[in-house]
Amino acid sequence: MAKTVAEINDKIRQGKAVVFTAEEIIEVVKAKGVKRAAAEVDVVTTGTFAPMCSSGAYFNTGHANPRIKMGGGKVTLNDVPVYAGFAAVDLLIGATVVADDDPRNKVFPGKFAYGGAHVIEDLVAGRDVRLVASAYGTDCYPRKNLDTLIRLEDLNEAVLFNMRNAYQNYNVAVNLGDRVIYTYMGVLQPKMRNANYCTAGQLSPLLNDPLYRTIGVGTRIFLGGDQGYVVSHGTQHNPGVRRSDRGVPRVPAGTLAVTGDLKQMSHRWLKGASFTGYGVTLTLGLGIPIPILDEEILEFTAVTDAELTAPVVDYSQDYPNCKPEILGEVSIAQLKSGEITVNGKKVVTAGLSSYAFAREVAQVLKRWITEGSFFLTEPVAPIPSADSGYKFKPLKERPWEPAQAAN
Amino acid sequence: MAKKKVVLNFPPHLIDQPITYRLVKDYDLVVNILRARITPREWGRMVVELNGNGSRLDEAMNFLADLGVVVEPLAGEIQWQEERCIHCTACVAPCPTHALDLDRVAMTVAFDRERCIACELCLNVCPYRAIEMAFE
Numbered sequence: 211m212a213k214t215v216a217e218i219n220d221k222i223r224q225g226k227a228v229v230f231t232a233e234e235i236i237e238v239v240k241a242k243g244v245k246r247a248a249a250e251v252d253v254v255t256t257g258t259f260a261p262m263c264s265s266g267a268y269f270n271t272g273h274a275n276p277r278i279k280m281g282g283g284k285v286t287l288n289d290v291p292v293y294a295g296f297a298a299v300d301l302l303i304g305a306t307v308v309a310d311d312d313p314r315n316k317v318f319p320g321k322f323a324y325g326g327a328h329v330i331e332d333l334v335a336g337r338d339v340r341l342v343a344s345a346y347g348t349d350c351y352p353r354k355n356l357d358t359l360i361r362l363e364d365l366n367e368a369v370l371f372n373m374r375n376a377y378q379n380y381n382v383a384v385n386l387g388d389r390v391i392y393t394y395m396g397v398l399q400p401k402m403r404n405a406n407y408c409t410a411g412q413l414s415p416l417l418n419d420p421l422y423r424t425i426g427v428g429t430r431i432f433l434g435g436d437q438g439y440v441v442s443h444g445t446q447h448n449p450g451v452r453r454s455d456r457g458v459p460r461v462p463a464g465t466l467a468v469t470g471d472l473k474q475m476s477h478r479w480l481k482g483a484s485f486t487g488y489g490v491t492l493t494l495g496l497g498i499p500i501p502i503l504d505e506e507i508l509e510f511t512a513v514t515d516a517e518l519t520a521p522v523v524d525y526s527q528d529y530p531n532c533k534p535e536i537l538g539e540v541s542i543a544q545l546k547s548g549e550i551t552v553n554g555k556k557v558v559t560a561g562l563s564s565y566a567f568a569r570e571v572a573q574v575l576k577r578w579i580t581e582g583s584f585f586l587t588e589p590v591a592p593i594p595s596a597d598s599g600y601k602f603k604p605l606k607e608r609p610w611e612p613a614q615a616a617n
Numbered sequence: 618m619a620k621k622k623v624v625l626n627f628p629p630h631l632i633d634q635p636i637t638y639r640l641v642k643d644y645d646l647v648v649n650i651l652r653a654r655i656t657p658r659e660w661g662r663m664v665v666e667l668n669g670n671g672s673r674l675d676e677a678m679n680f681l682a683d684l685g686v687v688v689e690p691l692a693g694e695i696q697w698q699e700e701r702c703i704h705c706t707a708c709v710a711p712c713p714t715h716a717l718d719l720d721r722v723a724m725t726v727a728f729d730r731e732r733c734i735a736c737e738l739c740l741n742v743c744p745y746r747a748i749e750m751a752f753e
Contacts (some may be wrong), residue, residue, distance in 0.1 A: 237634060237649070259703065262742070319741070396707050397742045404710045430723035481703065544723065548709075560710035560742075564703045565724040 212297045212504045214346070215588045219250045222582055227252045227616040229579045232413045232500075232511055232574035244505050247512075253433035253579055253586065254511040255573025256418045257432070257497035258410040260563035261483050263394065264445060265376035265492040266304040267330050267472055270366040271341065273299055278353035283345035287329045287360075294343070295564040298351060303329055305482075305492035319392040319487025327492035330480030333362040333478040334434070345567070369435060370480075374444035376496050378416035379466035379520060381538060382407045382559075384552065387526030392487020396562055398525055405522065405550055405557045410568035411515040411542035415498040418559065420458045421596055422449070424500050425488045426589020431468060432497035435479035437584060438470025443593035448602035458513060460539060461521050464593070468496065479571070495569040499579060501586050505510075522552050532604065619671040622651070624694060624735065627661035628688040636686065639664075644677040645669055664691060664735050680738040694735040694751050697728035707737040710750060712717035717748075 219226040228251050230238055235254045239247045271280075277298065285301055289309040293302040307326040313576040315319050332339050343356040363366055383395030383403045391398045392413075396406040399530050411417065444465030450604040451463045479495035502508045519535040528535050538549045545559050580583035592598035623751050627636070632655060639645045646669035655661040667674060681688055697717070709719045716732035717739055719725070739748045 260705075321741075323746075396744075397711070399711075406707065406710075481745060484746065485744050486741040491744075493705075546724070548719070548721065558710040560708070561706040562744075564705045566704040569724070 213252070213502065215501050215503070215586050218501050219585045221252055222579055222585055225580075225582055225606035227579055229253045229255060229576045231569070231576055232418045232432065232571060233258045233572065235511050236412065236514050239508070243421065244509055244512075246289045248502055248505040248508040249506065251502045253576075254418065254500045254510075255497060255500060255572045255575040255579065256410075256415040256500065257413050257495065257568040257573075257575065258376060258563060259479070259493065259495045259516065259571060260392070260408055260410070261377045261485075261491040261493045262372060262496075263306055263530075264451035265370070265372035265494060266302060266326070267364055267368065267370050267597050268300060268302045269300065270369045271360060272364070272366055274351045274353060274356055274358075277351045278345050278356050279348055280343045280345055280356075283343055283468070284326060285343045287339050287341055288324070288332065289340075289342075289533060290324070290326055302377055305330065306489055306490050312467045317488060320489075321486060322484045322488070322490045324483065325490030326483075327490050330472070330475050330492060331480060331482040334375060334475050334480055336362060336474060362473055364543065365473075370438070370472045370475065371441075371469045372444075372494070374446055374465045375466050375468050376415050376444070376498075378414070378420070379459045379462050379518075380408045381462060381523040382520050382531075382545065382550070382591045383525045383529075384522055384537065385526045386524045392455075392485070393525050394485055394488045394491070395525060396560070397486060402555060402557055404594055405545075405559045406562055407520060407542075407545045407554070407559060408562040409518075409520060409542060410563050410565060411518055411546070412513055413565070413568045413572055415496065417458060417462050417513060417518060419498070419500050419507070420453070420456070420510055422464060422593045423507055423510075424503065424589070425466070425498055426592045428587055428590035429498065430585070430587045431499075432495065432571055432578075433468055433470035434472075434475035434494060434496075436470055436474035436476075438468055439471050441467040442591075443467065443481075443600075446602045447600065448595065449594055449596050449598060449617060450599055453596060454517070455517070456510070456517070458518060460519055461536075466593075484566065495567060495571045497575040497582070499586055515546060518542045520545065618664065618668065619674050620668045620673065622664070622666045622691040622734070624689040625663045625665060625681065626632055626689065627655075627663070628685050629658050629660060629685075631684060631686065632657060634684075635751055636681070639680070640667070644673045644680070646677055652736060657713065663738055665708065690733055695730075695733050695737075695739070696749050696751050698747045698749065702726060702746050703745055703747075705744075707742045707744070711738040711742055713738065716725065
């Protein structure tokens with residue numbers, strides 16, 4: 211009993227759409243069975259709220275009088291360098307950039323108290339941000355210096371643009387070494403005394419549509435508290451990995467590039483994060499509605515934490531040296547219980563992805579759809595799936611050597 | 618019997634004095650040292666749980682104050698800023714006393730001041746500065 215996105219949108223318009231979160235649907239399928247549930251349910255909403263480093267934002271500040279060509283000049287926001295290599299007043303800031311005079315890891319482990327993600331959070335929170343620019347001056351853009359406060363509402367376009375979010379599955383990080391290590395997966399105690407994981411598991415967007423049957427280019431999503439869009443597959447997209455019988459990746463796989471209007475977002479759903487000894491990143495709420503077009507899609511969304519697994523990876527040696535070994539696989543349910551067993555050793559676990567907030571993202575999205583303020587989309591184009599042959603390659607390093615003197 | 622957890626701050630000139638001994642011997646207190654940092658010529662800092670007769674405990678506090686030991690309540694030392702917390706749970710595993718604990722149904726973190734021994738292990742694992750030291 212197949213449905214179409216158009217039919218589901220009609221039901222949303224009439225206030226008749228049946229919507230469950232990816233957590234709720236598990237019980238629905240248990241109670242009603244796949245066939246009946248697939249017929250009755252129209253949409254399953256997913257959500258995640260986690261650090262996502264490859265995030266950033268671009269702005270158009272409007273022109274100062276007299277004009278200044280920041281493009282090709284130097285620009286900072288709250289002392290954090292901004293990329294200005296565009297036209298006169300278009301600026302791009304990445305989540306992980308820090309001020310030039312930030313001590314970074316000189317006193318190890320560094321605090322990384324403020325960076326690009328915090329600038330984005332400050333703007334979204336409506337706070338003043340100091341813009342300092344220096345330029346070389348031209349006949350048409352004579353001004354060479356600018357030092358002013360700006361705020362989000364006064365900017366022209368302000369757009370969140372993330373080249374890689376919503377990783378489909380992620381490593382569980384442990385430390386086999388004999389000193390504490392400070393990683394993007396948090397602080398890892400030596401001799402595998404703790405394990406950190408980062409996934410929303412059964413609520414995670416791409417774990418509920420493992421073969422990207424409904425999520426594609428142009429899919430409308432929840433992003434940072436507003437409606438955003440999937441741009442395409444994200445960087446490092448790697449769909450051809452090992453998968454379970456149900457098609458779910460057993461290791462990190464697909465990713466999404468997404469975008470949305472920063473002016474409509476809320477700092478409740480978008481926060482700067484400081485990882486001791488590692489750096490700054492942006493923690494972001496993202497949710498994707500999955501139209502239940504057929505039984506297979508419904509079965510995908512009913513996946514549980516007990517069925518999902520993540521690989522345990524050593525971050526003292528294996529990860530830094532790109533070794534493919536894993537120490538084992540554990541289920542998300544085990545990770546959430548607070549303790550896993552790796553090579554016969556019991557290890558306490560902690561998360562980096564907020565399940566509580568992920569649940570809320572899925573609930574908000576469900577409410578929007580039920581209220582008729584959010585409509586589903588059909589992908590404009592698919593993103594490369596498991597059988598596409600699309601791969602994430604390592605860097606082919608070819609050390610540069612100065613050319614031999616030609617005389 | 619009364620019990621309290623406090624932070625004792627020792628000025629540098631008291632570092633060589635056997636003050637804990639006096640608390641045990643003269644005031645009949647059970648002194649449980651939870652954490653201590655003692656460096657010559659610097660302020661020393663000791664987190665202790667004191668257990669004993671209520672009036673003796675008060676007398677001991679006066680004795681410490683007279684000596685110049687600055688006594689601070691422990692409960693206020695570590696502060697959990699709930700509005701900054703995203704409930705990622707990164708702080709829960711390193712906390713040795715379950716002062717930071719996780720409701721595994723709601724998957725939300727809660728902080729129980731009474732259990733906190735101000736070991737500071739949570740401070741650098743929180744990416745959101747949701748856990749802060751009050752006096753430092």
